[in-house]
Amino acid sequence: MDVDLPARLARLAREHRVPGAQLAVHHEGETVTAETGEETYAAGEPVTRRSAFPLGSLTKPFTATLVMTLAACGDIDLDAPLAEYVPEVGAGRGGPGPRMTARRLLSHTSGLASNLDEGGDHSGARRRWVARHCRESGTAHPPGTVFSYSNIGYILAGHLVEVVTGMSWWEAMEAVLLKPLDIAPAFVVGPPSGFRPVVDGHTVRQPGDRMLPVTWQTLPKVAAPSAGLALGAADLVTFALMHLAHPALQPVLDRDSAREMRRDQLAGVTAGPFGMADSWGLGWAVYHDAGPDWFGHDGTGEGTSCHLRFEPAGGTVVALTANAATGPALWEDLLAELRSVGPAVGGRGLSAPPDPALRTSGPPECVGRYVNGEMELTVVADGAGGLRLTTGEAERFELTCFEGLRFTMRETSGGRTTYTGRFLRDPETGGIDLIQVTGRLARRARDENDAPGGEG
Incomplete structure (x- = not known):
């Protein structure tokens, strides 16, 4: 690529107040990497190719690949x-x-609730946790009916790996997947592995865009299969190239299984991954752009943001790791710049807005309380013809509504990222019964005595 990637990355990191970042691009048979900044703001330790960034949900394709090796x-x-x-x-x-299956776990159609209860007890063995939180009788949606992004589903997928292999998820991840690819493992939680440094995340606060290190990742140990890996951008490219059967890499996963992971799994599903992707495979988001399909995943940790995209037809792979909560905005700008000078990287960002010409007032019938497991979203009228959304963690968002019951949402506290979401009608009653935000689908609670969850 005739592009100065290091200079471009350094400039974007400065613009978005990102202390440190890595970029790796594989295009036309060549891999180019770039690093910029520091692992911790003002600490003097530079980001290197070896620096490991908490991947957040980008761990999920790795766990999915483990499951698929066992299926193969x-x-x-x-x-x-x-x-x-x-x-x-x-x-x-x-x-x-309909029953929960491994396929439904990996494609987020299992019906399991989306998020862990942040105030709950997640200590102890994963088997006991699964018995308490993953029962088919307590799903948020009937299995196989809708896409609803689920961290809990990937915890269960990790437990499935442990049951079948007799190894812990950490042992299986290292022995079955990372070691054959010559990737040095690092984990956010769990047993230490080697001496690979894991960078700190950062928040950016007003006034003055102050960068504050986040020195502790709050991920519970039980949730490691959904978000517990820490790796670098070059490692992410290696992982994607293995999925593309690159001849220089050990074929951990056979071609047919890798192709099945990329196949659209949502035929017959009534609600897809709106706001995240166009469809979903087994561990991979699917992006239908003007050209060939692209695949990938995004992930956020405590003050980190990591992204991966790849295109099988041309063999292009792009990976970014950033140690600030402003990383998603950097990623979106990076995609736009890469598209203007090199590979037309597919996959919209979470903040891709609808057409402003379709803007409308907030429908009053959307007001209400919506639940998905322990996740609770409350939509209220703001008194000026608009809507606001409050989460169970007391985060408040202003909604801008558009035709088709779509909306964008931005934190009222001044957050920079705008997310897209939508309301959905019940096909039988015609009433607004569901809300979908970042792929998570929550159902309207009928009265204040309703318990979160249930198949409705």
């Missing part, structure tokens, strides 16, 4: 009831009917 060996049937391997999940509500 015949140890797991992707479409068998999960209870055959993990009896703790029990039977579905009401007897026969």
